[in-house]
Amino acid sequence: MRRRELLKLAALIGPTYHAHGGKAPAIRFPIPPRERLAVASYPFRKDIANSQPLTSFPAMVAKRFNVHNVELLGNHFVSVQPAYLNELRKAAEKAGVHIINLPVSPRTSLYDPDPDKRSTAVADARKWVDTASTLNCPSIRVHVRAVKGTAPDVALGIQSLREVAAYAEQKNVVVNLENDDPKSEEASFIVKLIDGVKSPYLHALPDFCNSMLIGPEQYNYDSVQAMFARAYNICHVKDSEVEAGKIYRVDVDRTFAIAKAAGYRGYFSMEWEGEGSPYEGTRKLIDMSLRNLAG
16 A cells, blocks of 8 residues: 555545534444444344345344344345335344345446446435335445446546435435445445535445455544544454465454544444454354453
């Protein structure tokens, strides 16, 4: 990572971010440590694809992990038709579980130079806002898809996200952006989008480890700090990431300290991406999280 890239990111960390304009989201966060935890469906994608329907996931999480919040990946939904969403909502309610975030991926990019493709991305995001509202889910995470041969475009991304955030505000659903894809969701780009839109309904979703795939360890912590300065209700807890056979590890305690220093009050979603079983890995992350939140 070139020195100027590190300096660019450091300049974006700044003080804790406060969105401008509009009413604030009506979300009340729990205080007890265990109630602030969630389990993401993504690490369990093989079981969901082969044997465990998404409708049974909330009950499994409650029984196996004693956690009563879940984050459901949009790709795991069989349908977004009312009948299926009603079934899923009732299954979560029966298990005593809250659906607290939907990570979703529009079919096209929010910064595509083609205006029709940008319109498709906005329409897809709006559809998932409606889905979250139906499920009494407070937020979605919108993936910013890369465009082949095109660098991430801040101005076009802001234009699209203003439309998405304005629609989400009508539904009281928060839209989050994650430091995920190294090509299209690098932390400094995400920060520019959020700061450019300036909506209380557009925030950051800090992932503990994803930025390790882009730069050195310190770059990851700087990225996480910049993201937590703009986070509101959801983040992803990891202690490691495996990419092309290489294991990237982060200091979980240090990352929790970054969240605390930022005044973050939202949920911590377990998204195990290390080696081994997602069941064992998720339990390990839960234990780490409870230890940090109890302090």
